[in-house]
Amino acid sequence: MILEEKRKISAIVPYKIENNTVFVFLQKRSNDAKRYPGLFGFFGGGAEGTENPEEALLRETKEELDYIPDNLNHFGKYELPVTVVDIFTTRVDNNFEKKIKILEGDYGRWFNEKDFEDSRSLITGDLKILEDLYKKLK
Numbered sequence: 223m224i225l226e227e228k229r230k231i232s233a234i235v236p237y238k239i240e241n242n243t244v245f246v247f248l249q250k251r252s253n254d255a256k257r258y259p260g261l262f263g264f265f266g267g268g269a270e271g272t273e274n275p276e277e278a279l280l281r282e283t284k285e286e287l288d289y290i291p292d293n294l295n296h297f298g299k300y301e302l303p304v305t306v307v308d309i310f311t312t313r314v315d316n317n318f319e320k321k322i323k324i325l326e327g328d329y330g331r332w333f334n335e336k337d338f339e340d341s342r343s344l345i346t347g348d349l350k351i352l353e354d355l356y357k358k359l360k
């Protein structure tokens with residue numbers, strides 16, 4: 223039996239800290255999205271050809287947000303049932319939304335830890351990653 227190779231994903235998590243509260247910026251996926259329609263999740267996507275995780279991330283960030291981050295940090299690699307996700311963080315300022323243009327999905331939204339805990343509209347595979355992010359970024 224031949225096992226299929228897992229899809230390699232790179233995702234960006236823009237975040238800001240206000241009054242000791244961490245906020246992460248997530249994408250509201252459109253209702254006709256191929257994967258996880260109507261849910262909130264990370265901006266990013268699959269590697270193409272021989273792209274390494276950072277190359278895929280920069281391409282996807284440009285395609286989805288028309289944005290090139292200037293301070294990327296590799297947060298970690300997560301092996302999920304059908305994907306391997308490389309998570310990158312970038313700390314942004316309060317003008318972040320003026321510097322981007324949402325080109326994929328319906329819109330972006332800031333989530334603090336309480337929003338994340340209360341929300342039922344997040345991609346299940348992203349929940350553990352978000353939990354780790356909030357712990358580390360506090």
